[in-house]
Amino acid sequence: MQQTLDDLAAEFELLGDWEERYRYVIELGRDLTPLSDAEHDDANKVRGCASQVWLVTETGPDGLLRFRGDSDAHIVRGLIAILLKLYSGRRPAEILAFDAKAAFEALGLAGALSAQRSNGLFSMVGRIRKDAEAAS
Numbered sequence: 001m002q003q004t005l006d007d008l009a010a011e012f013e014l015l016g017d018w019e020e021r022y023r024y025v026i027e028l029g030r031d032l033t034p035l036s037d038a039e040h041d042d043a044n045k046v047r048g049c050a051s052q053v054w055l056v057t058e059t060g061p062d063g064l065l066r067f068r069g070d071s072d073a074h075i076v077r078g079l080i081a082i083l084l085k086l087y088s089g090r091r092p093a094e095i096l097a098f099d100a101k102a103a104f105e106a107l108g109l110a111g112a113l114s115a116q117r118s119n120g121l122f123s124m125v126g127r128i129r130k131d132a133e134a135a136s
Helices: 002-014 018-030 074-087 092-097 100-107 115-135
Strands: 053-059 065-071
Touching (some): 018 074, 065 074, 065 115, 074 115, 100 115
16 A cells, blocks of 8 residues: 555656646546446445545455445545545555555645545545455
């Protein structure tokens, strides 16, 4: 996970200001695989987000958790894409040991997001951690 975080931080560092970084985050969100209409249901909805956010968690036969997500807001879709890069394809213990707050500070997201978006981001992380706890 640390290598993925380092790679993301290097990509962010190449971009100049936060306007360019926001465009990059939005672009990441455009690459998300769409969820089906059936997956946009209440069971997959993430509570605590101002935008509509859905997160699907799947456990593979190898014990790795894979996540897929969607939102009705472009910037939030991009934040989901970042979370998926960091968390998807990991073991529950790895997910639970990862310090999300430090990761977002390393990316510079902690200070760049509004309080509302920051709360939503940590609601998504909370849901991922909850699913990891249930799977372990």
